[in-house]
Amino acid sequence: MLELDTVTAGYDRRTPVFRGASLTVAPGESVGLLGPSGCGKSTLARVAALLHRPDAGRLALDGTEVRAWRHRAPRELRTAVGVVFQQPRTAADPRLTLADLLVEPLRATGRRAEALDRLAELAPAVGLTPDLLGRRPHEVSDGQLQRACLGRALALRPRWLVCDEMTAMLDASTTAALVAAVEAYRAETGAGLLAVGHDRVLLRRWCDRTVEWKDCLPA
Numbered sequence: 001m002l003e004l005d006t007v008t009a010g011y012d013r014r015t016p017v018f019r020g021a022s023l024t025v026a027p028g029e030s031v032g033l034l035g036p037s038g039c040g041k042s043t044l045a046r047v048a049a050l051l052h053r054p055d056a057g058r059l060a061l062d063g064t065e066v067r068a069w070r071h072r073a074p075r076e077l078r079t080a081v082g083v084v085f086q087q088p089r090t091a092a093d094p095r096l097t098l099a100d101l102l103v104e105p106l107r108a109t110g111r112r113a114e115a116l117d118r119l120a121e122l123a124p125a126v127g128l129t130p131d132l133l134g135r136r137p138h139e140v141s142d143g144q145l146q147r148a149c150l151g152r153a154l155a156l157r158p159r160w161l162v163c164d165e166m167t168a169m170l171d172a173s174t175t176a177a178l179v180a181a182v183e184a185y186r187a188e189t190g191a192g193l194l195a196v197g198h199d200r201v202l203l204r205r206w207c208d209r210t211v212e213w214k215d216c217l218p219a
Contacts, residue, residue: 001026002048002081002160002192006218007057009043016055017043020218023194023211025160027062030186030193032203035213041196042086044216045164048194049083061160079109082153086165088145092137098148099123099133105155122151126181143174150178154185161185164196179206 002025010016018040025031035041046052047059053069060066061080066073085091092101102122103115123133126147137145146166153161161182167175179202186193197203203210 001060001062002194003058003060004044004048005058005060007044007047007054007059009040009047009052009054009057013055018217020057021216023216025192025194027159027192028186028190029209030195030207032207032210033194033196033213033216034198034200034203034210036198039213041213042164045083045162045194045196048160049081049162050078051083075109079105079156080158081160081162082156082158083162084146084150084153084164084166086168088142088149089137091149092145094137097134097136098128098140098144101137101148102128102133102151103155104152109156118155122155125154125184126151127177143170146170146174146178147181150181157189158191159189160192160194162194162196165198166195167202168197168199175202 004021004023006020006022008016008019021044023033033041043052047054050066050069050073058065061077064077066077096104099119103119106112106115106118128144128147128151132140132144150166163182167178182193185191195203195207
């Protein structure tokens with residue numbers, strides 16, 4: 001279970017972005033979190049991905065409470081969650097080729113020996129053809145770069161995937177391809193999914209259930 005319990009978070013303790021938010025995602029479940037821009041969904045997603053420490057509340061993964069965030073979190077928890085952000089241009093190192101981007105997590109965790117084999121699995125899984133792998137971010141489209149960012153999120157075979165407005169800037173065909181890639185990974189691994197967005201039609205078609213942001217907050 002991915003469990004967020006009465007979480008308060010923001011970037012200034014005096015004025016939190018939200019207070020007391022609670023949400024759960026069961027193993028193998030896909031949950032869509034719906035809400036308007038600016039309500040705090042992305043901040044909650046960053047907490048769930050262990051990238052932003054909350055001011056109060058609790059995050060637990062499979063019953064283990066998270067007590068440290070970012071690089072201070074234990075590796076087994078930090079690598080249990082993969083995350084895809086809305087804007088691939090700000091999420092990708094412009095110096096890396098797409099091939100390097102896909103296997104960046106393996107190299108960062110000392111698993112370089114697995115990189116070539118995993119690259120051969122990831123590239124076709126997210127729809128990247130061999131001619132794209134040697135290119136850098138400025139040489140590909142937003143959709144192609146987002147495919148690489150999704151592959152990077154899957155590189156360590158996470159048990160949970162957080163997609164924060166993953167398809168918001170993309171056309172319908174690329175959106176469909178990315179959703180299909182996520183669902184193929186989930187079918188293979190049984191991973192849970194938290195998909196954050198404001199596209200009600202997409203999330204209702206994609207996810208097992210949808211949750212309105214207001215329902216995560218105390219009455």
